Amino acid sequence: MVATEPRSARTLAASPGTNAPSTGPRKRERRALQPHGLPWILPGLVLSIGVLYFCIGYTAVISTWEWDGLSPTPEFVGGRNYAQMFRDPVFWGAIRNTILFFVITFTVQTALGMLFAVLLHSRVKLGVVYKVIIFIPVVLAPAIMAPVFRQFFSADGLFNGILEFFGLGAITQPWLAQSSTALWVLMAITVWQWTGLTFVLYYAAMGQIDNSIIEAARIDGAGNLRVIWSIIWPGVRGTTVALAMLGAIGALKTFDWPWLVTVAGPNHATEFLGTIIYRQTIPNYDVGYGAAVSVVLLVLALVMAIILQIRGRERAR
Amino acid sequence: MFEVRSLPGRIGLQLLVTLLTIPFLLPLVAMVQGSLAGAGFENYVAVLSVGRIWNFFISSIIISAGVIILVYVVTMFTAFGFSKFRIPGKEVYFWLLLACLTLPEVVLLAPLFATSVSTGLYDTYWAVILPLAALQVPFAVLLVRNFINGIPDELFEAARVDGASSWSGFIHLVIPLTRPIAAAVLIFTLIGAWNNYLLPLVFLQDPAKQTITLLPSYFIGQFSHDQTKVLASAVLTALPEVIAYLCLQRLFERGLSAGAIK
Amino acid sequence: MNTARAGRRIRIAAGLGAVALTAGLAGCGAQGGGGSEGTADSGTIDWWGWTPDVNVANTYIEAFNEEYPDITVNYKQVPIEDWEAALRPALQTASGPDVFGVQPGSRVDAFKTFAEDLTPLAEEALGEDWKDKVSQIGIDGLTADDKLVAMSVGAVYAGSLWVNQALFDQAGLEHPTTLDEWVQVCEDFRAAGIGCFVQGASQEGFDQDTLQAIAERVEPGAWTEASKGERPWNDPAIVETFEIWQRLFTDGIMQEGAIGYAQYPDANNDFMSGKYAMIMMGSWYTQYAPEAGMIGAIEAAGVADPEPFPLVPIEFPDVTGEGNPAGYFGDADYGLALSTKSDNKAAARTFITWLTTNEDAQQIVANTLNNIPALKGISADWDSITLPFPDQQLTALQEYTETVSQATAARFLHLNQDEQDAILEAAVSLAEGTATPQEAADRMQETVAALGE
The missing domain is CATH 1.20.5 (Single alpha-helices involved in coiled-coils or other helix-helix interfaces)
Structure with missing residues (x-):
């Protein structure tokens, strides 16, 4: 992954039968002659790591305290917050929810984002209208949309109305008021909000793919699906990996929607690590416990990032 | 396609x-x-007549502009470095950077507050701009690095044969070629900065520095919640972002069709 | 672990803590002290609160400035969800507020090191016998370790239902006074195509109001005793309370999907727009009875051309039929605390004294109808308030205000957040039918007992 093997759009997009410029050992030799790159990445490291790692260290220290966030005399409790967390079924429920949530939302967003990007790169009229509609949810604050969605999915809300209209009255139900369905509603809301992001990035990435390769493939008789599968999909792999990482981190951090729409309920059905951290840190004054969950969140996110990076690299080879 | x-x-x-x-x-x-609903357009009139609304807008613009400039500059350097240079332990740095994305905002508040007070940045725009930029950079670097990975090395090599330094490669190749993705970064940074609520709330004390995201709170009380005006504020708050998207969307499509890569 | 090692560990931790804290809180010390007096009748003070609303606060400040024109008060309202997140770091520095709102109950203890003792202020303003002149509920909830952390501005009480009398008249129905009647009334409303009772049951606070109202009918005082830890949560009285709560769901009193609803804005908007005839709300709802408050509220619920309806409080039905009186319970809505780090303490004191003990100020508080004033003997000036349906509303509202302000039982005072979480969990599992009343009560007792360890 990380630039050990810089790949051009051309090589990435190369499909059988096209001439891609060869990359190989020759290049690696030359790279060794390149100047040292540390100064280039220094500003980023200083800004992000400088500012945020202080916070991470601070959080790690607090996670060993029993502390209300105010008292000048926190009590050192070692690993007790961690032990308490690993015993807590709510924590494990949140982990389960997170995994399910990530798998579903990532898959659906990727599929929809790709589809929209491909369709809108085709000759569709009024493309800009569609783009704006798909994109607007990205800019809307969950705090404001939460009541709108509660109404939308309530027992006598618009969603059930639509179901009835299509003769599906039998399956109408109070979607957010049931442990069995609330999580799915939150997934739908998340997909609604973030498909715009997926779409915009795929759209930009697809613009990078050399049209002549697609033309060449078509001349070779490749159909639409074949072009998507063999040229476009591999051509946007970098974006997909990036989105997968973001999606995983986003799923781990999920907080806004479940907290605002269902208060992580009913009965912890929409509990996430983010909601646990918030509840413990702010309303429950258990800042130490909240910090311990944050540290675990951080570790999980790092592990996820590493797995995705490695897998992304393997598949790129 | x-x-x-x-x-x-x-x-x-x-x-x-x-x-x-x-x-x-x-x-x-x-x-x-x-x-x-309810009072109709009066809702918008009510929102627009909140005393400090123009102040709010200006603060939001200052903060967003600051964050965007900082993120853009830092991201371009960093992403170029990660993509095209030899750096020992590069992956470690990259993961360290990415890990910054994972901390929830609530956890950041106390340490950031402590830092901003001790550095004297509390109640200045910097107290909001710096952490917001720090939070946006990892994502932006991830995007731009992937994008620069897609720029053929041959272009840089050709430049180097011509005797150009990395710096001029950066100025003459990276900056123009990354325009499409820079437009995307710009939009996401704008959204992140414009929509942020908690940081300005906590780090800016001066009422004149409050941001547009505080607008809805004028219509939400402990025992009241004027949904219609909250939604009207949301529409007004989102407008600049949608307009920015519309403008930039043209830019990054133009950037793409300029086609130095093809 | 042996003590020596434990001691060393604690020192290490304290050291680390000191590093983290000094890195941040350099120069301002984590504890009280600091601040300066300033002058009593001039200067600028910052006041932070999650309540009152900005326009109400501005009314207070305007009136205050008529008497003290040289004190500038900047009010910053922080929505309740973000209140704690914003206040806690701010209190640790001199840049934070001079005056801040405090919720009664478990929070007072946490905030006490950041607030000056206001007992001298109360004594100076009201005399040695100040405790007799203000509502007891305001003192109890805002005192910690004999320190008066904040002065109550006013209180809110719950336990009643509020009804849309127009809908009752339209359907030709009477207010329910027993559980059976309640069930019947709901059935009749539904038959008439009108919603009966609406509640945002996803929120603990309002669930607790309904639960406590039921419990008062089961056995007066039982809920308070359980809250104080004087009787277990799986006491028969609580189990019976849970049973009745569950019946609200199974017998069709609660609207469908109640546990997916929030009281604000969802349930409130539905009630205000005339979709439901009854709602569980407290004394703060009085502010929507007058013409102006009501029209604003209906409009806010998204109804064009709002038509006021007769909003009337009624007793919570006698859901056990045992004839126990309807219970009311309340807390100080908020108190004003003086930050130890304030750089203008004298002016801040002037403001706190004025708003909490001055008769004119408390009269303004009373007239907003949001809070029942802290100072005894002050009540809303009904002559100056225009009710849309005085015949149906005036007596009911006057009696209601009079009755609730006598209440001595607390609403949230004795329950910390963890206990409130446990109550919500019980309430929701009962509503979903995943636990029997006994199971829910046992589990709750278990959780609360574990918290006490």
């Missing part, structure tokens, strides 16, 4: 996009309808 030549096929395509878009549109319609 999709090539459909027949007329029925093209109509079918159009229909498909439309159908797929409807679920995205419905909540937006509900939102706009909600913002016009």
